[in-house]
Every structure is written in structure tokens, then in C-alpha cells.
Amino acid sequence: MGEMQDLAALIRAGTPLIVVETADEAQAVDMFRQTLTRVWRAMYRWTITEGLRRIDLDGEDPAEVAADVGTTLRTIRAATQRGVYLLLDFHPYLEYGGSQRQMRDILQRRDCLPHTLVLVGHRVELPRELESKAIRYRPRLPDAAALRRMVNEQAQAFAAEHGGRRVEQDPEAVERIVRNLQGLSLGDARRIARQLVFDDGALDERDLPQLAKLKFELLNRSGHLHYEYDTAQFADVAGARRLKRWIEQRRRVFTEGDPPPGLDPPKGMLLLGVQGCGKSLLAKAVAGGFGVPLVRLDFGTLYAKYHGESESNLREALSSAEQLAPCVLWIDEIEKAIASGGEGDGGVSRRVLGYLLTWMAERRSAVFIVATANQVHELPAELLRKGRFDEIFFVDLPTADVRAEVFSLHLARRGFAAGDFDLQALAAAADGFSGAEIEQAVVSALYAAHAAGQDLDGQLVLEEIQATRPLSVVMREQVAALREWALERTVPAD
Structure with missing residues (x-):
């Protein structure tokens, strides 16, 4: 009206x-x-x-x-x-x-x-x-009531074309489908709903991942966002107990879209840490923990040679992310994209950073940012201050118990029973190893076992651990400085 x-x-x-x-x-x-x-x-x-x-x-x-x-x-x-x-x-x-x-x-x-x-x-x-x-x-986008009517019309159309066969509907799933269709024009929403209905004659939880993919393909015309089909669950991540609990406390507020009075929806987190300690896996697990799609912003595709085009590309990418809401927006190695520096690029990085900071502060859509960084000293101070992110978590080198859990996960992923290995001995030998280095030790031991024509055992894994010099040794000074900086400035993820 x-x-x-x-x-x-x-x-x-x-x-x-x-x-x-x-x-x-x-x-x-x-x-x-x-x-x-x-x-x-x-x-x-x-x-x-x-x-x-x-x-x-x-x-x-x-x-x-x-x-x-x-x-x-x-x-x-x-x-x-x-x-x-x-x-x-x-x-x-x-x-x-x-x-x-x-x-x-x-x-x-x-x-x-x-x-x-x-x-x-x-x-x-x-x-x-x-x-x-x-x-x-700008024509107004359809509200929830209009989208609900449209979904019902598609269900009626299916029945008319299939001899009166009714569409099986899960009421809760239908409401989530309607909520995820918001932000689209009525025509685009109708095309997606019709595909979901006519695919199997049902509207249920199984349609939600397909809806997210169809919506992403429709909106990401710029190509600056990448849909991460392979998200993770927190069960796939060793340690990070404090971070997991933090996400679980905010899950309902973020996904249901109607927070209690006085409570703002969560905005995002910055993950700092030693390289190879699982920041990327945690970003994927956050999306899995929330149960929403994960899209990655590729800053490398944003920068263009014409004045103002880089900022325009960022605006278009962020607008697409908002239309995909609720979702997790992952910015990997953010320091390489917007690190503080001089005017060697004509001030493009500063303008891009300025727009990103403004958007982070003013957005109202359910887009949760997960930014990862390895070199904290290259990040501008205005990005780190409170209010940009809800929390800054530090992903440290794993403790002995977490290292044992990492060994168990990687062995089980490759079909080996973790109980056949002395996990505590392996964890003790891998002191100072990151999760990525532990995985590589298991992989190298598998190659050695294959070359020798024998089964994988704990001794082969121990030999590979002893032959490896982890990053915490090779880059001891840099790693120690990062851990010392984070000690009183960040929240431990575990």
C-alpha cells in the first residue's frame, strides 16, 4: 500500500x-x-x-x-x-x-x-x-507475508500439475525458507521457490542448503564472493572450547533474527594466531555452528585501476552478502588486504578500509564477520578497537591435550583407530607443533609406511615428528613476540 x-x-x-x-x-x-x-x-x-x-x-x-x-x-x-x-x-x-x-x-x-x-x-x-x-x-522488496503467499502459490501450482498431489511441508522449515528469501525481488524469490517445490514435491530442512546455493548464485554477479560449500562442524575442531561456547550462546539470537529487547545481534570476531593453528577451519566451523551459509570475500578481486572502482566493488560485494543474510562473511588474512601503510597505492587501501569500517559499524543485516590475521602489527588500530568486532580471539599453539585430540582426529579421518596409538606420547613429542604440522606428520608417516610396505604405527609417526622443525622453532622470535602481544590483549580461543 x-x-x-x-x-x-x-x-x-x-x-x-x-x-x-x-x-x-x-x-x-x-x-x-x-x-x-x-x-x-x-x-x-x-x-x-x-x-x-x-x-x-x-x-x-x-x-x-x-x-x-x-x-x-x-x-x-x-x-x-x-x-x-x-x-x-x-x-x-x-x-x-x-x-x-x-x-x-x-x-x-x-x-x-x-x-x-x-x-x-x-x-x-x-x-x-x-x-x-x-x-x-527503488521498488520495495516483498515482505514475509508476500513471500509466504508466493510459496503457497507454488505449492498449489505443483498440485495442479501433478494430479492434486499435495506438497509435503514442514511448517518450521517453510518459515526458515521464507526468512531466507527475504532480500530478493518477488520474481527471483519465485524462481527459487518453484525449483525447491518442483524438485521433490516437498519443503523441508533438506531444501535450506540448496536455497542458500541458489540465492548465492543469483546475487554474486560481481564474482568477489566465493561460496564455501565445505563448511565444518565444531566436532571437527580440536580445542577452542571458549570460542565454541561463545558461539553457542549467541546462536539463537543470530539465526532467529529477532533478538530480545536490549540485546543486539552478534556482529563478528577477529581470529589472530600462529600460522597453521586452525583459524581457517574455525571460520568454517563458526558457519557450521550457526547453521548458516559461509561466503568468503576475496579482496584480491576488489582492487581495480580506475579511481573509485575498488570502493564500488567492495560496496557491491557487501551488498550481496547482506542479501544472503543470515550468513557468515569470512575475510581471510585481512592484514594483507587493508594493512596500514603509506599512500603508495594512491590512497585506495585507506578508502577501502574506511568504507569497510563504516559498514561494520552501521550495518543492521544478519551478516557475521569472521576475519583472520597472522600479522597483528600490520593491522590498523581503528580496526582493532572495541565495537568493530564483538571479540578478538587468539588461536595459540595447541596444548598437550589438544595435540592428542588433533592426532586422534587426523588418524580417524584416514581410517585408523586412535586407540591403536599412544596419543599422549605423540602429543608430548609434538610440543610446539601447530595443528597443520601435526597433520603433515601423520601424512608423511603414511607415505613412509607405504614406501616400506608396512602398516602405519606410532613409531613411524614419532620419527616424522622428530624430523620436523616446527614454525615455533624456525621463527621462534616472531612467534614468541606474537604470543606475548596477545597474552593480555585478546581472549584465548581455548
Whole structure:
């Protein structure tokens, strides 16, 4: 109702030029048709294939004017009745000087009635002379009630096409599907819902992962986001008990989307730590713990050579992430993307950082950020202050108990019974090893066993451990400095 009132007010005010950017032309045309119930005007639609025809009467009149742009504009200028003209994909033809002149004459009401021209397209770019006269109108996205009706319509359509067979519906899953469809246009949401319904004749929990993938493929036109299909569960991660408990306490508030009064939804966390200690795995496990999709922002694809293009790419990527909400946005090795420094790149990094910080502070969508970093001294101070992230966790070298758990996980993952190995002895021998180095010791021992034609045993794993110099030894000073810095400034993940 509010959308119809807004459009009717614009038309009554004699707005000369309205720009509607949408991929759903049919919805835009229908929106203006409904507006005519509030304000009477003759309504016309133009396309390059059909020309100009009146569409507000019963049925549609045949084309009244040829598709030629010049002829169309002259006809509009000479019209003896005020009208609303929906011009679909008309803007490319305004690059020509003659077309621009004719357009300005209509907008300035030179020897013509006060018409309203509406340019409709997926992305409408206007010449500067016309942009100043345009009002850009963004159609409102459907609310939960409209999406629920649409899902029911798709279920009815399935029944009609399958001899009355009813769609099996899990009410709780349907509500989650509706919630995940929010942020899409009605046309895009309808295409996804139809695919989910007609795939197996059911709407249940099994549809949620497929919905997330379809929504991502629809929204990520820029290619700056990567959908991580292979998320993890906290059971796959050794240690990190404090971090796991922190996520579990916030799970319902984040996923249900309606926090109790006075409680803000969680925004994100920064994971600092020694290389190879499982920060990337934890980022995947956070998404698994919340039960939401994981998307990774590739900063390397954002930077472009033209002024302002990098910031525009970031805006587009973050906008896509917001439309995927609820989700986890993973920024890996964030220090390499926005590390503090000079103006050697023309200030692009500083502008990108500024926009990211503003978005982090002002966003209201359910996008939980997990940023990982290895070199804390390269991070700008404004990123680390409280309020940017809910918490800064430090992922340290694993303790003896956690090392034993890591050995157990990697042996079990490769089909070996952990009980056949002396895990405590292996953990003691691997003092100072990261999780990645423990995994590599198991892999190397498997290669050695294969080459020797024997079964894997604890002795082979011990030999590989003894032959390895971990990063905590090779880069002792840097690792020690990082651990000392984090001791009183961060929260231990375990």
C-alpha cells in the first residue's frame, strides 16, 4: 500500500522523469498499473521490438507508433492527453545528441503537456544533463507475508500439475525458507521457490542448503564472493572450547533474527594466531555452528585501476552478502588486504578500509564477520578497537591435550583407530607443533609406511615428528613476540 501511495504522489506532483532499476520488468509494469487506481493517467509502454502502445485500457492496443526513438519522443511531445510512459531499456538510445534534446524538451514541458516518463531497466545510466532531472525509485522488496503467499502459490501450482498431489511441508522449515528469501525481488524469490517445490514435491530442512546455493548464485554477479560449500562442524575442531561456547550462546539470537529487547545481534570476531593453528577451519566451523551459509570475500578481486572502482566493488560485494543474510562473511588474512601503510597505492587501501569500517559499524543485516590475521602489527588500530568486532580471539599453539585430540582426529579421518596409538606420547613429542604440522606428520608417516610396505604405527609417526622443525622453532622470535602481544590483549580461543 505504501509503495502505491509513493508512486501516486510522484505522478500527481508532475515528476517529469522517474528511473526504476529492476530486473523484473513485469513487476514494474504491474506496479504502475496498480497506481492508476489512485491517480488517473493514460499509460503507455514502449519497447524497441513493439513500439509504443497504450496499456491502461481493457486489453492492450496494437502498436500506435513505430519503435523508432525519435518518432516515439515526437509523439509523446505532441500528445493531447497527460500520460505516464514506461520506456523499457530506453536509456542506451539517449547517448545521441538529438534524442537528448528531444528528451529535455519533454522534461522541460516545452510546447507539451506535463507527462511522466519512466525509464525501466536492470541498470540505467543517464547522461549528466538528464541525471539531474531524474528521481530514482527503488521498488520495495516483498515482505514475509508476500513471500509466504508466493510459496503457497507454488505449492498449489505443483498440485495442479501433478494430479492434486499435495506438497509435503514442514511448517518450521517453510518459515526458515521464507526468512531466507527475504532480500530478493518477488520474481527471483519465485524462481527459487518453484525449483525447491518442483524438485521433490516437498519443503523441508533438506531444501535450506540448496536455497542458500541458489540465492548465492543469483546475487554474486560481481564474482568477489566465493561460496564455501565445505563448511565444518565444531566436532571437527580440536580445542577452542571458549570460542565454541561463545558461539553457542549467541546462536539463537543470530539465526532467529529477532533478538530480545536490549540485546543486539552478534556482529563478528577477529581470529589472530600462529600460522597453521586452525583459524581457517574455525571460520568454517563458526558457519557450521550457526547453521548458516559461509561466503568468503576475496579482496584480491576488489582492487581495480580506475579511481573509485575498488570502493564500488567492495560496496557491491557487501551488498550481496547482506542479501544472503543470515550468513557468515569470512575475510581471510585481512592484514594483507587493508594493512596500514603509506599512500603508495594512491590512497585506495585507506578508502577501502574506511568504507569497510563504516559498514561494520552501521550495518543492521544478519551478516557475521569472521576475519583472520597472522600479522597483528600490520593491522590498523581503528580496526582493532572495541565495537568493530564483538571479540578478538587468539588461536595459540595447541596444548598437550589438544595435540592428542588433533592426532586422534587426523588418524580417524584416514581410517585408523586412535586407540591403536599412544596419543599422549605423540602429543608430548609434538610440543610446539601447530595443528597443520601435526597433520603433515601423520601424512608423511603414511607415505613412509607405504614406501616400506608396512602398516602405519606410532613409531613411524614419532620419527616424522622428530624430523620436523616446527614454525615455533624456525621463527621462534616472531612467534614468541606474537604470543606475548596477545597474552593480555585478546581472549584465548581455548
